[in-house]
Amino acid sequence: MSIDVSTLIAIISTFFAVLFGVRNLTRNKTTDDKADATQMATMIVKIDAVGTTVNEIKSDMRDFKNEQQFLRDKIISIESSVKSAHKRIDDIEGAKHE
Helix, strand or coil: CCCCHHHHHHHHHHHHHHHHHHHHHHHHHHHHHHHHHHHHHHHHHHHHHHHHHHHHHHHHHHHHHHHHHHHHHHHHHHHHHHHHHHHHHHHHHHHHHC
């Protein structure tokens, strides 16, 4: 069983072609994995930033609601004082006309 030179060269060439093809695939996969990891890390950082912003907005809204409640209570107090003042003024005016 004798193998001629051209068949031997074809077999060796095919072997090296497969070897280099597999090597390039693994290198490309590693490069793609690194790029995917970098992109994923960037997305995580951005999502964390959005989460932080949402928490800040929630805090601002809570503060706004508290301030609004304070102002509402203040208006009720002022309305009561104004009503009392009007009653006293009316009493004074009534006593003046008598």
